[in-house]
Every structure is written in structure tokens, then in C-alpha cells.
Amino acid sequence: TPARASNMSANNSFDYVVVGGGLTGLTVASRLSENPTIRVLVIEDGQDNHNDPRVSDVRTYGQAFESDLDYNMTSTPIPWRNGTKLPMAAGKTLGGSGSISGASWTKGPRTQYDLLPLLTGDESWGWDGLNQYMLGAEHFYAPSNELKSKGADYDGHKHGFSGPVQVSFAQGMFGSIQQPALNASQQVWGLEHVSDAASGKVNGATTIPNMVQPGESQNRSSPYTAYILGEPEKRGNLVILTGHRAVEIRWRNNCTSLESDRILTADGVYYQADRHSERLFAKATREVLLAAGSMQSPQLLELSGVGDPAILDKAGVPVRKALMGVGKNLQEQTKNTIIYTPKSDDFEGSGPPSAIAFPNVHQLLGNKSSAVHKETLANLASYAADLEAQGLVANATATHEILRLQVANLFDQSEAAAEIFFTLAAATDSAPATVGADLWNLIVLARGTIHITSNNSFDLPEIEPSYFGHPLDLQLQTLATQQAAQVYSTSPLAEMVDKNILPATLPVTYEAWETFVKDTFTSVWHPIATLSMMKEEFGGVVDNKLKVYGLSNVRVVDASVLPVQLSAHLSSSLYGIAEKAAVMIREDQI
Numbered sequence: 001t002p003a004r005a006s007n008m009s010a011n012n013s014f015d016y017v018v019v020g021g022g023l024t025g026l027t028v029a030s031r032l033s034e035n036p037t038i039r040v041l042v043i044e045d046g047q048d049n050h051n052d053p054r055v056s057d058v059r060t061y062g063q064a065f066e067s068d069l070d071y072n073m074t075s076t077p078i079p080w081r082n083g084t085k086l087p088m089a090a091g092k093t094l095g096g097s098g099s100i101s102g103a104s105w106t107k108g109p110r111t112q113y114d115l116l117p118l119l120t121g122d123e124s125w126g127w128d129g130l131n132q133y134m135l136g137a138e139h140f141y142a143p144s145n146e147l148k149s150k151g152a153d154y155d156g157h158k159h160g161f162s163g164p165v166q167v168s169f170a171q172g173m174f175g176s177i178q179q180p181a182l183n184a185s186q187q188v189w190g191l192e193h194v195s196d197a198a199s200g201k202v203n204g205a206t207t208i209p210n211m212v213q214p215g216e217s218q219n220r221s222s223p224y225t226a227y228i229l230g231e232p233e234k235r236g237n238l239v240i241l242t243g244h245r246a247v248e249i250r251w252r253n254n255c256t257s258l259e260s261d262r263i264l265t266a267d268g269v270y271y272q273a274d275r276h277s278e279r280l281f282a283k284a285t286r287e288v289l290l291a292a293g294s295m296q297s298p299q300l301l302e303l304s305g306v307g308d309p310a311i312l313d314k315a316g317v318p319v320r321k322a323l324m325g326v327g328k329n330l331q332e333q334t335k336n337t338i339i340y341t342p343k344s345d346d347f348e349g350s351g352p353p354s355a356i357a358f359p360n361v362h363q364l365l366g367n368k369s370s371a372v373h374k375e376t377l378a379n380l381a382s383y384a385a386d387l388e389a390q391g392l393v394a395n396a397t398a399t400h401e402i403l404r405l406q407v408a409n410l411f412d413q414s415e416a417a418a419e420i421f422f423t424l425a426a427a428t429d430s431a432p433a434t435v436g437a438d439l440w441n442l443i444v445l446a447r448g449t450i451h452i453t454s455n456n457s458f459d460l461p462e463i464e465p466s467y468f469g470h471p472l473d474l475q476l477q478t479l480a481t482q483q484a485a486q487v488y489s490t491s492p493l494a495e496m497v498d499k500n501i502l503p504a505t506l507p508v509t510y511e512a513w514e515t516f517v518k519d520t521f522t523s524v525w526h527p528i529a530t531l532s533m534m535k536e537e538f539g540g541v542v543d544n545k546l547k548v549y550g551l552s553n554v555r556v557v558d559a560s561v562l563p564v565q566l567s568a569h570l571s572s573s574l575y576g577i578a579e580k581a582a583v584m585i586r587e588d589q590i
């Protein structure tokens with residue numbers, strides 16, 4: 001077992017202390033500990049559940065939610081839903097959310113990665129630079145002819161073939177509605193066939209591979225099985241401590257008063273097994289690396305006195321370093337679901353589902369596109385000013401510029417604006433088989449926050465996603481939902497379904513679809529950007545080397561640093577960020 005707590009008492013000093021053994025934390029820990037002279041500790045709150053079918057079998061997707069494998073965090077109350085709080089799933093288990101994810105493997109369009117150099121001032125974060133690291137994480141397996149006949153396709157030049165993460169088309173790939181759904185999508189939106197959604201081109205209709213082992217088992221290739229199981233877990237210089245939560249960073253310059261120009265140096269990390277247990281300390285002689293995810297890495301910084309003084313004061317935490325961007329700039333999406341009964345419940349496979357349509361704004365907005373574009377641009381500066389006034393971003397001027405780049409990416413570069421993921425659910429003892437779609441607006445203009453409300457790490461942070469914070473977010477989500485239903489009434493998909501279940505009665509007007517969207521949406525669980533990698537004058541929290549401004553030896557290596565949302569599932573990009581982080585950290589060892 002990876003929980004080697006006994007090693008801890010012998011020597012609690014490490015070169016690196018990694019907070020969080022999830023997708024990015026295990027990647028960085030594995031790479032750094034390849035050097036046997038470098039001692040690495042990972043502190044992970046969850047347990048090792050890699051043999052639990054809720055983790056190992058991707059077809060059980062969803063069973064981990066709101067269970068012991070989930071933090072059971074929620075959003076703030078939704079005013080128009082009687083104050084309902086929406087679940088914010090996040091894996092509390094070794095491998096983190098990467099151990100309970102849907103395992104879809106896609107990348108964003110290259111033009112979206114190419115925004116990162118503009119925000120960081122560093123060319124190496126563009127597609128060409130970052131994609132090298134994404135490819136380095138990947139071991140792709142080409143599909144068999146049988147899977148090709150079900151739609152599996154790929155561009156061989158756009159994959160890595162020697163990395164740890166196993167990427168393959170699931171042996172049990174569904175037949176049934178998948179190709180008819182893509183065919184109908186192409187008609188409704190005029191979409192091209194995209195042979196490979198990990199190629200840097202996304203707008204189109206596509207069939208995706210998954211992070212699963214090739215062959216019969218269809219087991220998940222999780223951050224743990226990919227990066228730790230096997231040789232790395234036997235390394236004497238790598239300690240993975242499960243069942244313990246990092247609660248605070250200890251600073252070396254142990255002075256209580258705030259001097260705004262002082263650079264703080266982390267001494268190590270306090271951690272506890274549970275709320276009432278003893279507070280223990282692990283020393284970091286080189287660096288503390290935050291990988292607790294985009295909801296809990298900002299929490300740890302705030303608990304350690306780094307953040308917006310107004311937030312820290314309210315929570316009763318003494319300010320050690322004022323840094324206005326901490327916990328702000330959150331970009332989380334909204335998801336709607338439509339459900340039908342299929343005429344045949346023979347799905348010709350066991351999943352996971354793999355057919356996706358990615359329309360752009362012009363395909364969604366039709367002849368309204370240019371008017372909506374103009375109106376969005378006209379109101380962008382005042383919208384950005386509002387965001388700063390509400391404490392949702394650190395800097396209105398920079399945010400206006402970033403929103404302008406995102407709007408240009410959607411309207412001028414016509415990149416994918418929504419994802420329509422076609423779903424199939426087999427019959428159970430109590431429910432008939434269903435088909436349908438999960439769909440979401442990809443590039444939200446809303447900005448939210450994640451902040452502490454107490455000085456105790458075991459009180460989980462408050463999450464304000466600001467759902468539909470900008471009118472375009474609601475408009476695109478509504479159109480994507482309405483038009484996904486149109487796909488289901490288009491041949492050859494229309495002939496394959498009996499009746500609609502959700503919505504029970506198909507809305508007739510746009511307004512009625514909007515009401516359906518607002519009444520039934522959930523979160524997508526792709527939160528990012530709460531410790532954004534941006535220039536300091538933009539309100540960024542980490543620099544282009546992922547170092548927190550004003551701290552000499554604390555880096556963030558997780559989803560928090562991605563400053564703008566991608567038209568993609570996030571894992572491929574986050575593996576790339578973590579691989580690049582490990583290289584940058586090693587370069588600084590000399």
C-alpha cells in the first residue's frame with residue numbers, strides 16, 4: 001500500500017512536499033522522484049481505492065459522486081431554484097478527480113493554447129510548446145478495424161506513443177445511436193467530420209478515445225496506475241501519505257506583521273488525519289508544490305495567509321501576503337441533459353460513450369451571430385468593471401482584454417463553443433434503457449470565486465460559480481440544448497427513439513427552453529483558473545514558472561493555474577502542465 005506513514009516518523013524532511021495526490025500531484029511526484037537523490041512526499045487526503053470498481057471501471061461513471069470518494073462540495077445556493085445548491089464533484093481518493101472522471105481524452109483547439117503566451121509573456125506555453133508535454137504523457141493505441149467501423153478514427157501524427165497514460169478506444173465501444181447522432185448533428189449544424197479531437201482542431205463531429213487500458217478489461221488508466229503503480233511506488237525516495245490533509249503552509253520568516261514587499265519562504269506543511277487529530281509537520285527543504293485541485297489549492301493558500309486581505313480578515317486568518325487574485329477568476333461551465341427512450345435497447349457495446357458534436361457560435365446563433373457579437377463587444381468593458389467591483393476578478397482592465405481575446409476566439413476564429421456528448425444508459429432492474437445528450441457551453445464569460453469562510457481546513461471552501469453570469473453564457477447554453485433536441489428529431493437519429501423523457505414535454509419557444517435550462521442545469525465539474533498563471537499586472541497568482549508571486553518556493557501545478565477555459569475535457573492539458581512543471585522544477589535544482 002502506498003500509505004507509508006511509518007517512513008514519516010523516521011525522517012519528516014523532504015526536498016519537495018506535494019499537496020494533493022491527484023492527477024497533477026502524482027504526475028509531478030513521479031517525475032521528480034525519478035532522481036533517487038531527491039526525496040518527495042505526497043500528502044493526499046483520500047485513500048487508495050484503485051481496485052474499487054467505482055475507480056477502476058470507467059463504465060461505473062457516476063457511482064462515485066456524492067459517495068465517500070467525493071468531497072461532496074456544493075455551489076452557493078441558486079436564487080432561481082429555491083436556493084438549491086448544486087453538487088461540485090471532486091475526487092477524494094488517490095488520483096483525485098482523475099480517478100472518478102469520465103476518462104474522455106480530447107484537447108482544446110490550438111488557438112486557445114496560443115492565448116497563454118499572451119497572458120504569461122512566455123511563448124513556451126503555446127500549443128507547440130505545451131503539446132510536446134501532452135504528447136509525452138500519452139501512450140495511444142490505434143483502433144482495430146471493428147472499432148473503426150463504429151467510428152473510431154485518429155490522426156497518427158497527433159498522439160504520443162510512449163507516455164504513461166494509456167489512451168485507447170474502448171473495446172466495448174457502443175454502436176447504436178452514436179454514428180446516427182453524429183450524422184444528424186452534421187445536418188443540424190453543418191458540422192465537418194473531425195477525425196481526431198486531440199489534434200488541435202475541435203469544431204466538428206467526432207468519436208473520441210478514453211483513458212483506458214487497451215484490451216478486454218477496459219480498466220481506467222488513472223493518475224495512480226499510470227504514474228505510480230509499478231516501479232515508482234517501490235522508490236525509497238517517494239513517500240505517498242494517504243488519509244491525511246494538508247491544513248497550512250508554515251513560513252520560515254516567522255514575523256507576524258505584514259510587510260507588503262517581503263518575499264515569504266515556505267518551511268513545510270502542517271497536516272492532520274482528521275479534524276480532531278494531532279497537527280503534524282513535514283519539512284520542505286526545496287519547495288512546496290500545490291496540487292490539491294482548483295477548489296482546494298486556493299483554500300490552502302488563504303488558510304496560510306496568502307490572498308485578498310478582505311477575505312482573510314473575515315475568516316480570521318492573519319494576512320502574511322496580500323495577493324488579490326487568489327480564489328478569483330473561476331471559470332466553471334453549466335450542463336444540461338436531455339433524455340429519450342430508444343426503440344432498441346441493444347446498444348451494441350458496453351461503453352463508455354464516445355460520440356461528440358462541437359458546434360461553434362455561428363452554428364448555434366445562426367443569423368443572429370453578428371448582432372450578438374456586436375452587442376457582446378459593446379458591453380464588455382462595463383461587464384469587466386462589474387466583475388472587479390463584485391470581487392470576482394482582481395483586475396478589470398486585464399479581464400476586459402482577456403474576455404476580448406476569448407470572444408475573438410469564439411466569433412473570429414470560430415472555435416468550438418458547445419459540447420454535445422451523446423449518452424446511452426442500459427436498462428436496470430428499476431428503469432428502462434435511455435439515450436440522450438449531456439451538453440454544455442464551453443467558454444463561459446462568467447467569473448466566480450472559491451474562498452475560505454473559516455480558518456479551519458476541514459470546513460470546505462465556499463464556491464460561487466456565478467452560473468450564467470454573462471448573458472451570452474445563458475444564450476449559448478439554451479441554444480445548444482434546444483438544438484440538441486432538434487438533432488434527436490432529425491433522421492437517421494429520429495427513427496431510433498420512441499419518446500422524450502427529459503424534458504417531458506418539448507418546449508416550443510426559445511423562452512420556454514431557457515426556463516428548462518435554468519431549472520435543470522448542473523455543474524460540469526471542470527473548474528479552473530482560481531490561481532491563474534498570468535502576468536502580475538493582469539491579476540495573476542502564479543508566474544510563467546508556476547511560482548506564486550511573492551513566495552520564493554511555492555508553485556502551483558494543478559487545474560487552478562489554467563487562466564482561460566478550453567473547448568476540451570481537461571485531463572490531457574493538465575497532464576501536459578504537470579509534465580512541464582516537473583521539467584521546470586528540475587531545471588531550478590542546479
Ligand SMILES: Cc1cc2nc3c(=O)[nH]c(=O)nc-3n(C[C@H](O)[C@H](O)[C@H](O)COP(=O)(O)OP(=O)(O)OC[C@H]3O[C@@H](n4cnc5c(N)ncnc54)[C@H](O)[C@@H]3O)c2cc1C
Nearest residue numbers: 020022023024045096097098102103104246558559569571
Ligand atoms: C466528475 C468528473 C468527471 C470528469 N471527467 C473528465 C473526463 O472525462 N475527461 C477529462 O479529461 N477530464 C475529466 N474531468 C476533469 C479532470 O479529471 C480534472 O480536471 C483533473 O483531475 C484535475 O486535476 P487536479 O490535479 O487539478 O485535481 P485532482 O485530480 O482533483 O486532484 C486533487 C487531489 O488533491 C487532494 N486534496 C485536496 N485538498 C487536499 C488537502 N488539503 N490535503 C491533501 N490532499 C488534498 C484530493 O483528494 C485530490 O486527490 C472530470 C472531473 C470530474 C470531477
